[in-house]
Amino acid sequence: MNNNPKLTGPIVLVRGAGELASGVGWALAKAGFRVLMTEVERPLMVRWPVSFGTAVEEGQWSVEGIVSRRVSAPEECEKLWEKGEIPILIDPQLNVLVGLQPEVLVDAILAKRNLGTQMQMAPLTIGLGPGFTAGIDVHLVIETNRGHNLGRIFTTGTAEPNTGVPGDVAGYSRERVVYSPHAGVFQAQRKIGEQVAAGDLLGTIGEEKTPVTSSLNGVLRGLLRSGVYVDQHVKVGDVDPRGNKEYCWSISEKARSIGAAVVLSILEYKHKL
Structure with a gap:
């Protein structure tokens, strides 16, 4: 209530x-x-x-x-x-x-x-x-x-000015942000709050099912929902190297x-x- x-x-x-x-x-x-x-x-x-x-x-x-x-x-x-x-x-x-x-x-x-x-x-x-x-x-x-x-x-x-470089979190910057390799419909394969490792599949893009993978170990703090169309090099995921699951559900x-x-x-x- x-x-x-x-x-x-x-x-x-x-x-x-x-x-x-x-x-x-x-x-x-x-x-x-x-x-x-x-x-x-x-x-x-x-x-x-x-x-x-x-x-x-x-x-x-x-x-x-x-x-x-x-x-x-x-x-x-x-x-x-x-x-x-x-x-x-x-x-x-x-x-x-x-x-x-x-x-x-x-x-x-x-x-x-x-x-x-x-x-x-x-x-x-x-x-x-x-x-x-x-x-x-x-x-x-x-x-x-x-x-x-x-x-x-x-x-x-x-x-x-916009640097194009994500902010540093626990010593990681570019590595923690996941981008779409090309345009297409995103399909999530993992859930926010899960622990992931470098190389893990997070989702796919387009009919080709191009894999979108994590670049580092951490907790999946953000991920687009399935069925969303994205252009090339659009942010689709966020891996938090601090690994604290509680951060996923609260304001940063x-x-x-x-x-x-x-x-x-x-x-x-x-x-x-």
Whole structure:
């Protein structure tokens, strides 16, 4: 049973509902904001157990005690906020902006480029990671790259450029992320939470059933669900060398840091009004 308190704070629209976006949505909901998250019809989510966007396919989903629920119209949001839940709306073009008029818009798509967010879309706009310039297309930019500046809030300028290199975890970077060798439909052969070894089959791509294998030993922290079409060199899996199964089912330290930075950004903005 969901016993979360009502969400009564300002409306925050979050673009995207993947892993990092979900860390942001979770933090905002915990702080009492009325959160609405938008997604595409078929989102690609490797760490789907901790992504509110899983509600797109499942109808509803829970991440660390907060429930997300797919809605078909913005008029359904208020009922969910009364229950302390996060509505998920299929609206990549942000048609909801006209009627909703959120006080804050957070672009958490993590596309490494701006897919259309503009400063005038809300009184406060926040872009996560590279692709945004604070003071030009958004009001604030938050650093998403692992390291000393993770979660840093920029009022001018940009975040660190996309290096194309995954962040270091326990001494491993490129090795821990699994990519599609070519375009095709992915079929999973293992389950998230399983221990895997280097060379183990994780899934296949396309009618050719091209094998997708692990590059190191660890726990399978993320894996696309079967039946999803991917292009070449798209992230389909995530092997955590730390080997802790519990990490698979909880928000990452990176997502928590970014979520906290978004909440801080909004509180500072409200304090200055």
